[in-house]
Amino acid sequence: MRLDCAGKFIDLSQPVVMGVLNITPDSFSDGGHYRQLTDALRRAEAMVAEGAAIIDIGGESTRPGALPVSAQEELDRVLPVVARLARELPVPISVDTSKSEVMREAISAGAGLINDVRALRLPGALEVVVASGVPVCLMHMRGEPGIMQREPYYADVVAEVRAFLAERVHACEAAGIPGDRILVDPGFGFGKTLAHNLSLLRYLDRFAGLAAGVVVGLSRKSMIGSLSNAPVGERLSGSLAAAVIAAWQGARIIRAHDVRETVQALRVCAGVLEAD
Numbered sequence: 001m002r003l004d005c006a007g008k009f010i011d012l013s014q015p016v017v018m019g020v021l022n023i024t025p026d027s028f029s030d031g032g033h034y035r036q037l038t039d040a041l042r043r044a045e046a047m048v049a050e051g052a053a054i055i056d057i058g059g060e061s062t063r064p065g066a067l068p069v070s071a072q073e074e075l076d077r078v079l080p081v082v083a084r085l086a087r088e089l090p091v092p093i094s095v096d097t098s099k100s101e102v103m104r105e106a107i108s109a110g111a112g113l114i115n116d117v118r119a120l121r122l123p124g125a126l127e128v129v130v131a132s133g134v135p136v137c138l139m140h141m142r143g144e145p146g147i148m149q150r151e152p153y154y155a156d157v158v159a160e161v162r163a164f165l166a167e168r169v170h171a172c173e174a175a176g177i178p179g180d181r182i183l184v185d186p187g188f189g190f191g192k193t194l195a196h197n198l199s200l201l202r203y204l205d206r207f208a209g210l211a212a213g214v215v216v217g218l219s220r221k222s223m224i225g226s227l228s229n230a231p232v233g234e235r236l237s238g239s240l241a242a243a244v245i246a247a248w249q250g251a252r253i254i255r256a257h258d259v260r261e262t263v264q265a266l267r268v269c270a271g272v273l274e275a276d
């Protein structure tokens, strides 16, 4: 159960943490490109020291209401960081993008995983991943970031998200991506109400058979805030609870901001899961 990410490996026999590396859009506001690059490297090295098995880098904001970013802008933001981190870190670099041009260049620069919130539905994306041989995370999103939280409706959210992901896994396999290189993610917060997010987490085990592994991103999200009344900077405890609930039901990659704490919580979870 090892995932080959361009020559670096992730062991999927136990839940692991994908550390979130945020890249600030305005590189000249606080010291320029060099400063941004060294800051990103320092933060990524710290996450690896805290036990992150993979680092996720994104140049397109997918927050509700975010404006679209051009491929060139995304490349300018992400590519130097990907190249540097892929060269210097012992863990794979995941790139959060939906654009085929960004995927192609990021993989050339050493990225080991494509994390696509649009599940390879944009033109050319599927073909780039097929040709590259790197694994992909297919995420479910209803709508687009600007409009996705406008009254999302599902008759059966678990069945519908599962059917979407099954169709995308099938499309990827038909195009030539082996199933053992495909991960799936129900996309918490992406076109879902609190009730939808809770149903997806409650029945997350139903996604386990779809592909090589289940990925979840719950860290600091609004569902944690809604349940706890905590502002975004005070959602660690709730995020850890959600991470453990996900891992208990078979999630193998947990995307998280607070790496050290999440790794510890997942080790407890894994210990109990492995008990006789």
Ligand code: 8Y4
Pocket (backbone or CB within 6 Å): 058, 062, 063, 096, 115, 116, 117, 137, 139, 185, 187, 188, 215, 216, 217, 218, 219, 220, 221, 222, 232, 255
């Ligand atoms: C506070 C902190 C409030 C974070 C909102 C957020 C996922 C993802 C994102 C996910 C996968 C986010 C790139 C949204 N979420 N990729 N990306 N799964 N695979 N919001 O759930 O973190 S960005």
